[in-house]
Amino acid sequence: MTRSNLPLQYGIVLTDNENRITRFLEKPSWGQVFSDTINTGIYIIEPDVLDLIPYQEEFDFSKDLFPLMLFKQMPLYGFVADGYWKDIGNLDEYLLGQKDALSGKVQLEITSNLHDSYYAYDDTKVENDVKIIGNVHIGHNTKIAQHCTIEDSIIGNNVTIGTGTKLVGSVIWDNTKIGEFSEINNSVVCNNVFIGSSTTIAENVFIGQECIIGSNVYINPNIKLWPKKIIEEGAVVTHTLVQEERWSRELFTGPRISARSNIDIYPEFAAKLGTCIGMAFKKNSVFLTSRDPDPFSRIIKRSMVAGLASVGVNVNDLQMISIPQTRQELLTNKYVGGFHVRRSPRNPDNTDIIIFNSDGRDIPIARAKNIERYFYGEDISRVNYKEIGKIRFPERTNEIYLTRYMDSLDRELIKSKHFKILVDYSFGLASSILPQVLGDLGIEVISLNNYVDAQRFKTDPAEIHQEYDEISKIMKSISYELGFRIESGAEKISLIDERGIWYSHQRLLTILTKLFLETHRDREPYKIALSILASKEVDLIAKDYNVEILHIKNSHSAMMDATIDEKVLFVGNIHGGFIFRDFLFASDGMFTIGQILEMISRTGWKISDIDRMLPTRCYKSAEVKIPWEMKGYIMRRAMQYSEAFPRELVEGVKIFYGDNSVVLLPNSEGASFFIYADAKNSSQCHQLITEHENLIYKWKEEF
16 A cells, blocks of 8 residues: 555555555545545455355456455455655656656666766767756667757667657657657657658647657647557647547548548548538538438537537538539528538548538638648637527428429420439439439339438449349349439439440440530530540540540649639540539439430430440550559659640540540549559550550559
């Protein structure tokens, strides 16, 4: 036992005059602090005492064993020991214990040698101008560069500390490397950690083993990084990382935040993000929210709504509805902005949070940066509880969308064709509204997967391929004119013809471009905007029309940005997303189906006939894995290499080799490079892919 000035957090022990224990009080309240004598957890017991402990049951010494011994009147004595004792059961106490050891409060045997004012081993190298202040101990084979300042710190074995770095009151474990001009204050760094240059670690930070912390990072006080975390260069760390693998310098990827569900994006994160969005859009404004059917999306949306309301922002919650419908509602000019939460269609383990401006478009970069500043700076001003934002659930959103949809098509023309089509709804949101649209257009439909079920979300390529094969068999047997598969978020489509042939998204872009150009001759001259990754097929088609093709980045944000130009009437990418500007400035898979039916009604063409009449080229892609830090170097080498050829620099580097082309594009969300080849035939395409894979491998080796 020992005496403690703060006995509340320990077990109190009461003894008689013969030091025989009379009572235990585990974690008492102040009203029960009858003594300042506490249990240190150090026991000497007779072997027969162990017979009192039941087999394979939870049984605590202080709570169970010792009270049982008292009940049985067994001899139980306490000894109040002099000397140093500290419970280092938490990290704060561990750091204090280390400081006590440095200051001499703990009598330890020191095996290293005293060098001037600090202890170190003979194989340690400390430059002459290093400033040592207070008590410092340095382990074996450690190197400390010039102009460093080390104050009241413990440094382990095989540690390297760069020029100008400052350590104050810190503990650095073994095999850690710290860059130049960094600063660590009253913190603990475990084994095998890398810390870059010009990084600041504030007070009471604990960094687990094998973490990698980039340069120019700032870690706020009282942060804990569990093992193997990665902090990107230039990041500001504002909360503890437990499950997350990486702390990014930026929240946003374009207008959206996309990260792993319940690991990087979780309810507390979402509530904080909601407050930051509210700060950026201001108190007393009205915000629009929606989500997909995924249960985790519901959790995150509700958390964000709570954050918005806490800073005085009013919320109109559309609940479960598609992104195109949310954008249409924003066009009513009732809102300052909105957001939609969904399970990522590209990575099912991720959640996407997409934020919109008041006009329904994605937020601009400047506003995203403003939200990030609040998030990392934590300059949040919550309102008085009487000013908390109100949450409402508006009605008639579907009615508004349906009216807009029907007014944008030639309904009578479509009805006159008596279409028979197949639609696979992918268990998504389109199943709640598109059947009514198709019914009003007099279309006979075979519907598949036509109810909302987030658990039926398909991402396995084998499962999707099997489903495509089944639909292909159905189409061949029923001789319907067209079949569509609309992805669960209702923004993108795939298409199958009466022969049971599915079209790649590249080919679908070519076919829809031809249809649009043919049915909009009366609007010439005008512009269309197509992904830089689009096949040369579209350029060959456009020669017969008085239109200008704009090449844009292959992202939905770039597609929407293109529609700012009023002369741009049609936008397409290579992922099944299409924009018809007269209807909406964003991709809407449901309207795309209606527009296709109208265009083939006007031309009298079948999709299979269009496919046969159009030029056909070969298009292939490949992915080369490279380290994150190498992507900039590979891009520089690609720029240098492409100087000798005609090229286009819209996104990545597009290099032209006569009628063929290759795009070298860094993966914005992963450690890899994409290669897209477009050629006259398959052999040329394969050759282009192989040659450019070898180029990247060569540059990788030279890095």
